[in-house]
Amino acid sequence: MKIEFPGQSVIVSGAAHGFGRAIAQAFAARGARVYACDIRTGSLAETVQGGAGQLQAAGLDVTDRAAVEALVQRVVNETGRVDVVVNNAGGVLGQVGRPLEQVSPAEWQAIFDVNVNGAFWLSQAAAPHMKARKYGRIVNISSGAGLGVSLTGIQAYASAKAAQIGLTRQLAHELGEFGITVNNVAPGFVRSNPTTERQWESYGPEGQQRLLQNIALKRLGSPDDIAHAVLFFASEYAGWVSGQVLSVDGGK
Template identity: 50%
Template sequence: MPKRFADARVIVTGAAQGIGRAVTSAFAAEGARVWALDLDAEGLADASGAVARRSLDLSRRDDVHRVVQEMALAEGGIDILVCCAGGVRGQVGRPLAEIDEADWQVIFGANLESTLWCAQAAAPVMQRAGRGRIVTIASGAGLRPSLTGIQAYTAAKHALVGLTKQLSLEFARHGVTTNSVAPGFVLSNPASQRQWDAYGPEGQARLVESIHRRRLGRAEDIAHAVLFFADPASDWITGQILSVDGGRS
């Protein structure tokens, strides 16, 4: 049976762990040539199926443009960009009065600016080809207040939802669709594990009870949604935010 994404040229950011690693594996299993990008060089070494791995700070515009140009030249183009980089950067919820400038900016750099620079670099390559897919990873925190209690995180994810829709308006006329997956609570990395543990047994039970499917999400659940948006059959879907959260009440 033919592979669904045979020889598709794919960039996945945040590929060192969690959702990004699952997305990398899912595309590779379907025949794609995946370039895995992340700040965490050690984690990237375990990104299964990637044909290339690049460690860089994705909030730095020049570094992002350099790596994206390198891929476009090496592979002869870029078909799909999936922006999974983000997270809480080791922070925990605390009162707004305690937040300093560096705490705020590092979360915006990881969750918003990384996507902005990747899209800025990759979209012109796709536009010249007349086709392409950009998929961002937002969050339930981009649609409502965040369970993390981190003000910068929910603000950055709300901004990412707006950026996704704006990019759709700009790029779709050139054959490049832009959509976002908004995960619910996915237990997939050390940060989400710490958050889960902090809830304690009673809080954990309440959270699971609020999910219609009565289970936490898995990184593979999000990867399946990403592949749906990346598929050629999704050509008339753009500017959309898909909640993948088990039906959270």
């Protein structure tokens, strides 16, 4: 199976590190013109420098609807098309698990703003351009937390990722008649960024071993494992696949 994207325009949010960086670089290596987006512009430079092909950085706060619309319009102005959108921006925003009565409204809302609203704004902005060409691929990056219980213990994170999965299924039915597929990758625990490194260290040797024993393959995955699932959903091999959630977690 050879997957390539020559001439296609791809937008990847949350591309400053981890999954987003691996996804952006994977598309660029396969011929796509990639806009790697993130609010952390300094780290985006590392994504671009470590990539190949047509990979460029684009500062973006996905919670800013106007900024999202401007970015999509820029891509259309420069390339004439938007073929693939990968909604990877998200995470826990530095929060840690606490009893629910200690969670402030602002903390709850912040996680929803990035993980759910951001995916909605970017999909909403790209959809008219995809509809016009009768083609498009939207891939959302959720989490195993959206399908079960979050290892972080963060209520908003588990809820937001579940909401993103619901959004995936709803948009798949709304956009399918226009040749647009919408799918979701639900990663398991991967040491992919400073937050997951801190989480891994917090488990200690015994906790780390328990986590590994609960994985069928008895090992952690890598950001590239997540990128490969995204490439499949964005490829012609997944042309009749939509509204699906693919758990990439080593087997649970």
